[in-house]
Amino acid sequence: MLDQTDLEILQLLRKNSRMQWKEIGEIVHMTGQATSGRIRRLEEIGIIEGYTVKINEEKLGRIILALITVFMKSNDHRSFQNFVRQEESIVESHRISGDGCYWLKARVKSQNDLEKLLDNILRYGNYRLQISISEITNK
Template identity: 25%
Template sequence: MARYSARVADDPAPTLDRLDWRLLEQLQRDGRVSVAELARRVNLGPTATADRIRRLTDLGVIAGFRADLDLERVGYTVVAFVRLAYPSGNYRALHAELERTQELLECHHVTGDDCFVLKVAARSMRHLEEIAGRLATLGSVTTSVVYSSPLVSRVITQPQP
């Protein structure tokens, strides 16, 4: 029987042990790995492994599982970051645009001269121009097209003391 202290999903920093971190590292590398294979990789039984995954999900440490797409292979050949200087504190129009525009992949509220940084996937430069034009109705925009991405994402591992 696992000995975990009861914690809630809204705990900003649940306690993770070394085994939790090993599971998380493996899942970040391959989210489709079977529980049996994951258990083998971390030297734990399948039932205990499934229990830990469930616990990490319930705690909100594992936010979800998804497929990462190769955007170019699905027709989105242009990726860009759009910085938006939003003139007011009423973000309803921005949230509406985020809801209706599937090409807006990420949106981050940031410090500095710009209020938001958005990641955009477009089918062409003309398509990017249309999206940036709609965003420009909300405030001043600056667009940076991605040439390449030497680091797309990184596996987070256990912090060293």
């Protein structure tokens, strides 16, 4: 079971996974060593699956954020899923219920790159496209 301290540690790591254990400990009123033990336990039981870095895609030139709902033409989902895994511009993907079969989040540098991506998606099914105007973040 997780207690309030575990939840506070997770919240701090969500904001900055590079935070030092001692710094986390000071915030949650524990020693760095005790914090280390908590984090290690959270890793061992699978609550913490890994650590990552958040990249500013716009600064890398990938300025267009496309939200794409895919409607499959066939039952060949495996081929489509392999395409999604290999397509560099797709940064997030979900198999969904309801309206559509898949939801994709893609980052591209230009409208030309977006058009190429959409043409490739058409091999598997039709799509509905939305372009993000701005992101609302939780801070």
